[in-house]
Amino acid sequence: MPIQKQHERFQPYQVLTHQQIIQNYKNNNSLRSETEFNNLIQITQVNNELNQLKKELEQHKKEKSQLIE
Numbered sequence: 001m002p003i004q005k006q007h008e009r010f011q012p013y014q015v016l017t018h019q020q021i022i023q024n025y026k027n028n029n030s031l032r033s034e035t036e037f038n039n040l041i042q043i044t045q046v047n048n049e050l051n052q053l054k055k056e057l058e059q060h061k062k063e064k065s066q067l068i069e
Helices: 003-009 018-027 036-069
Strands: none
Touching: 018 036
């Protein structure tokens, strides 16, 4: 697989929905196994949770700064 193709396939920090992962899986024959597919789902779920926690942290920071003022 050429490097450019790999780069297009693995885009870091991209948040995908569960449905997008399934569609990508169906469209991409280079995914080797069900294990890899399940790993992608887990990574996506963790990434989505992380993004949610980041939002909550920012909200808490805003609230804290308002209290200090």
